[in-house]
Amino acid sequence: MSxxxxxxxxxxxxxxxxxxAPRYMGLCYCADCRKASGSGFIPFMGFDASALAISGRWTVHTLLHADxxxxxxxxxxxxGGLVFGGKLGADETLNIYAGSLDDIAQFKPTVALFTRDAPDWVAIPGGLRRFETMPR
Ligand SMILES: [Zn+2]
Structure with missing residues (x-):
């Protein structure tokens, strides 16, 4: 497979x-993503873990959400670059942080998550389906 x-x-x-292809692409404005990235949001792509091959060495950071x-x-x-979310070898879905793409034009977000947490200085692009928190 190519x-x-x-x-x-x-x-x-x-x-x-x-x-x-990823199952979904979006932007997350939650406070956790903001703190983890040092930025206003994290652009993510959700893949079936079986669709991905990951190589190299990485540090696993595990933190608990409020829930x-x-x-x-x-x-x-x-x-130190933040590259992916999820536990490799355990989770069925992994999130790749889209800023790591070699060809950034391939990122086509369709959803915005946790828009309630977006700071005033971060624009949310038009045309995205918005969710105040995490869609159920
Ligand atoms: Zn590196």
Whole structure:
């Protein structure tokens, strides 16, 4: 199967490739994503774990949400770049942080999550389906 999407961290040690399209693409404005990224939001692409191949070395950061669910984020050991979310080998769906795409034009978000937490200085693009929190 050919890879249709590829990406990686800033230094290139942590790389990923996908042989199937993501199930969803969006922007998350929650406070956790803001703090984890040091930015106003995180652009994400949700893939079936079986569609992804991830290589390199990464640090696993596991933190609990306010509701008790564990959030797992993974960053490059060398450059610190935040590349994917979820527990490799355990979760059925993994989120790739879209800023890591080699061809950033391939990112086509359709949803905005946790818009209630978006700071005033962050624009939410028009045309996205908006959710105040996480859609059920
Ligand atoms: Zn790196």
């Amino acid at each position: 890879d249709i999407l590829t990406g990686g961290c800033l230094c290139g040690d942590l790389r990923w490739k996908a042989h199937a 008790g669910r564990a959030a797992v984020r993974n960053s490059c050991v060398i450059c």
